[in-house]
Amino acid sequence: MTDNLFDRLADLFRSPGPVNWRLAREIAESSAGNVEPVDPWLDEEYRDLAATAVRYVDAASPLDPVTAAVSPRILDRRGWASAAADGLAYLAEPLAAKFGAEGPAPEMVQMLAPALIGLQVGGMVGALSHRIMGGFDVGLPPARPERPFYLVPNIEEFAGKHDLDRRQVRLWVAMHETTHVAAMAEPWVREHAVKSMSAFVASLEVDEEAMTTRLEMLQDPEAMQRLVEGGPAMPPLLAARGGAEQLEDVRTLMSIAEGYAEFLVDRCVGNLIPQAAALREAVDRRRAEPAPGEQMLAQMMGLELDHARYRLGTTFCQEVARRWGDEAVHRLWESPATLPRSGDLEDPVAWAARALL
Template sequence: MLDPNFAAKMAVTLAGGAGEPGLPPVDLITVCDTAHARITDATGLVAAQALPPPEWVDREAWAAANAVSLSRLLEPITDRAGQDMGPLAGPLRAAAGGLATAEAGALLGLVAKRVLGQYDLTLTDPDVPARLLFVGPNILDAAAKLDADAGELLTWIALHEVTHAVQFSAVTWLRPHLAEILEELLGSLDVEVDWGALLKLPSASELRDAVDTVRERGLASFLGPARGDLLDRLQARMALIEGHAEWTMDAVAGELVPNLEELRAALDRRRAERSGLLRFADRLLGLDLKMRQYEEGRAFCEAVVALGGPELLSHAWAEPETAPGPQELADPEAWRARVSRA
C-alpha cells in the first residue's frame, strides 16, 4: 500500500521545503466564524455540527494530511494488485505500493507550493474527521507577489473553504453519496499487469493520440461506458460543489473584502502567468478540469438564482435526485423544469 510518510517527505522536497508559516495576518478563528455566519445567511444551509477549527499550517503538514487521504483512497486498488499472480502477489503488491507512493509524492510536490487552502475530507472513511487547512507560507508568498492585502486574501480563501465545510455539514447526503460513486468507480477498476505493454515503449503518434484524447474527452475516454457514466456523475457533483462555493463567495465577499475586484484580477493573473510546464502539470493532474468545474458550476448557480433566487438554488441540495446532472449544468432551464415536476 501507499506509504503516506514517505510520500509527504518526497512532496516537501520537491516543493522546496516546508516553508516558514509565520503568523496569520488576521485572527483566523474570527475570519472563519464570520464567514460561516455570512455563508449561512446567503445560502440557507445550516451546518448540522460544528465546523472543524481552522489550522494555519506549513507545506509539510498539508502534504502529510493529503498523503494520508490518498493512502486511504487508493488502498483498495493497491491491495488488489497481483491478486491472481499466486506467489508473485506479495512482491507485485509491494511494487504497486511503491509506485503509488512515488507518484503520490510527485503529484503532491507539484501542488504543495501553490495550494492556499483546503477543506480536507476523506470521503471514503467517515470516521476520519475533516480538517480546515490554510497553508501559511503559500498565502503570505502569494500576497507579496500579488501586491495584495494578506488579510483580504486570507478572508477570500476562508470564504471558499468554509463554504465547503458548510456544504458537507448541512447536506447530510452529500458525503455518503460521493463516497458511493467514488467507491463504485474505484471498485470497478481492474488492476492487471500487462507485461507486453511494460516492455513496449509507445510511439510518438500513440503519445500524441493519447494526449489529444484526454484534452478533448477527458479521463472518461479511457473508461468503459458504465465507468464513464460514473465519472460524469462525479464531475457533475463536484461542479455543483465548486460552483456553489464560487457563487457564495461573490454573494458575501463585498463587505468582507473591500478590494474584491482588484484581488480577483490579481488571482486571475496568477493563474494566467503560469509557465508552460505548470500548465501541462495542471492538465496532467486534472487541475484544469477543476477550473472548468468552477466556471461551469458557477455559471449554473448564477443562472438558477436569476431564474428563481437562492430559494430555487437550494433545491439542488435537497437530495441526490434533485442535484443537476451533467447535461443540466449547461441547461439550467431544463433542471428547473425537472425539479418543478418532481
C-alpha cells in the same frame, strides 16, 4: 527528493501494507520543502476571518457550518503534506488491489506495487502543497468530514503575485473553504461523492506497458526522481474501462460547490471584496495553468480534474438566482434529487424543471 531520502529508500520500501504510506509521507514532506512557520499575528487573522466566514455561511445558507466552525488548521506546505497523504486512502488502497497475480512479472508487481503507489501519492501531495490554498482547491472530495485548513504560504504568494489586497484574498479563501467544508460535511453529499469516486476507481484496469515502465524506473534513482516529480508525459498507470458517468458526477458536484461559494461571496461579502472580479480572473488563470500534482493524478489513474468546469458552476448559480431567486439556489443542497446533473450546468432550465416544480 533529498540525497538523504534516497539513502533511506531501501528501508522505506520495506514498509508493509497494500500502500506504502510511510514512503508516501516521506516523499510528500520532502517535496513540500522545509518548515515555514506562520507568524502568530497572521495565524490569528486567519482564525478571525474563518470565524467571520462561518457566521456568514450560517446566516445565508441552509448548510450547517458546524464542522467548519471547528478550529481551523493554519498550515505551511510541509504541515499540510505530512497529513494529507492518508486522506487519499479511499482512492489509493482500492488501486492497490488492482495489482494482483495478472500482468507483467506478477511477483515483482506484488512486491513493488505498494512502494510505487506510495511514491506516486507522495509526489502528488508534495506537488499540490505548492499550489492549493485550502480543501476547496484540491479538486477531490474528502472521504470523511474534515476541519477547514488554510495553506498560508500559497495564499500569500498568490495575493502578491497578482497584486491583490491580501486581506481580501484571505476572506475570499475563508468563504470558499467554509462553504466547501460545510457542503462536504452533509452526509448525503459526501456519500454521493465517495460512491461516485469509488465506482470510477472500480472501473480502472492496469496498463501493463505503463506498469512495466514504472517498475523499471524504480530501479534507477534519476528515473525515480522523474517519477516523483511527474517527469515527462507518461501514459496513465491505470486506464478507465467505463466509469465516465461517475467521474462526471464528481466533477459536477465540485463545480456546484465552487459556484455556490462564489454565490455566497457575492451575497455576503461582496462589499468587503471590491477586487472580487480581478481575484476571480486571477484564480481562473491559475487553474488554467498545468499543475504538476494534477498531472500526476492523471498519470496515475487517468483522472483529469477539469477545473474549467468550475466556471460553469458559477454561471449556473448566477443564472438560477437571476431566474428563480436566491432560495432556488439554496435548494441545491436539499437532497440528491435537487443536485444538478452534468448536463444541467449548461441548462439550468432543465434542472429547474426537475428540482423546482
